[in-house]
Amino acid sequence: MGHGLRVSPPPARTHYRLRMAAAELIRIVSRSSPMALAQVERVRTELAARHPGITTEVVPVTTSGDRWMGDLSELGGKGAFTKEVDAVLLAGDADLAVHCMKDIPADRPLPAGTVFAAHLARDDIRDALIHPGGLTLDELPEGTRIGTSSVRRTAQLAITHPHLRCVPMRGNANRRMEKMEQGEADALILAVSGMQRINEADRISDILPLDTMCPPIGAGVLGLQCREDDTATIEAVTPLNDPDTWRETTAERMLLHVLQGHCNSPIAGYAKAERDGRLSLRARVFSPDGKTVLDAHEWAGPLDPATLGTSVAVALLRQGARDVIDSIPH
Template sequence: MRQKITIGTRSSKLALWQAEYVADCLRKQYPDIQVELLRITTKGDKILDVPLAKIGGKGLFTKELEVAMLNSDIDLAVHSLKDMPTALPKGLSLSAITKRFDFNDALVSPVYKTLENLPKGAKVGTSSLRRKAQILNVRPDLNICNLRGNVNTRLRKLEEEHFDAIVLAVAGLKRLGFGDKITQIIPAKICLPAVGQGALAIETRSDDDEIKQMLAFLHDDKTTDATTAERAFLARVEGGCQVPVGVYAQIDEDDKLVVEAVIGSLDGKTLIRDSLIGKRENASQLGTKLAEIILQKGGLAIMQSLGLCCEK
């Protein structure tokens, strides 16, 4: 067994929390092994004044970490699963997915507290087209404004840039100790999450069998089945940060997989939403089938209106 493991991570407080969480788990599981972090800056960290949708998709926060891994500078990288592309570079594998913490989005609004209470024309900050489309569907009168930066930066901008509310992931807020800032957990019936939201993904070199075996104790089967369906849905519709796509899968009391998803227009006027139930072992096929259904019901027209083609 190797004597040292190097974990690649972005430098934001949330990314460091995630990497330290995995590092601490490894240290407890393998007390004789040295575990260290290597901080790496990604393109998504450098460009903070442009909406994500205009500078690229999910690879914005992973590419530099993946290059370091292929160069053997690091042994593994810890990501928010929602930041990961559905197709990984040759030579890399998604080797462990941790138990999902919380999938919901949160409203932070010190004065108005809830979406319902926000006044007409209220300024709401988010960098996510997914959140924008779904929120505008129920509150078309709101002024949704771009908000970039890490969790701490966005909370600071809430006051400095005079937002009435901002929308963030519950998981990120709670992991950083900001759970008390949440004034409303937005129901999934209003806002379905990003693919994999709330789960951590551990990426390794495909041929590093020793590291894969060492990570096995962190792998959660239920979360993996659920997010496999979600990622299959996303892969079929070819949606990243540029497309308002929300999807959430969970295991029900009968051990069946329930998948619900939405594709929305940018203005929120049109949401195509549906769900499917199937066997857990058919997670990938279930996600793909649901994507086909939603595309046929109008999702394809939305994609085409955005200049994207998902014909296969």
């Protein structure tokens, strides 16, 4: 590859027994938003079920990405949501970091000395419409203002619903809903999994099919990051790994890595592990206005997940994905 992306082998499907030297306390660092803290609670619950003797505590961090309400590219892209968390982990002030995999940049390697020890079972990968009047996406009248700063969502709405108008809006899901209530937008598009995590799923007025709104790479996946020399913590969290989610995430992130997508790249895609072991990957690259759409879909067959991700990325590059991605300022 030449870009330094390390693909770890899938964690072994064995039952670990903590060594005598294993820590009794695991400090979990995370973003401080309500959704991020809800994600940490899921991890704490799953750890407690596996290891009743382990105590966990939360180390909340407000990242530059959380504070900044402008264009993420001005902060260096998606890394704005992770670099402060990484710093706390690497400094030894926490033992475990919980990340939404969709926020982890794939155009650069993980911070040296860290590794993802587990990926939790995947949540819903679809997007949802939040409309106070309960309308579906197809029922929205012309000129309806959709609050979103996602180039992925904006490009796809331009294709399927060009009569709608996207207005820039950032912030966590709770803050975006407050802004909508204050009149800054008429509706929102947010992740189904995020709404479920903050117990606001009853506000969803329409769940969008994947053909209408293809999800971001890593949608619905929580990754557990550790220092690679912290064997005690790695052994504690590895049993939480879901093998199918690991395969799907590996394929998706290799796709994004080969494409060298940045935070302003309208790249979407998802892998799907079937019960019979087959793995598929669909990916799309858009121009921001939705006028250019590149599409690729392959089944792994005997290919490993990383090779599948590479193969689909190459198919998109053959269609001109490099020119589309490089033409977008970032």
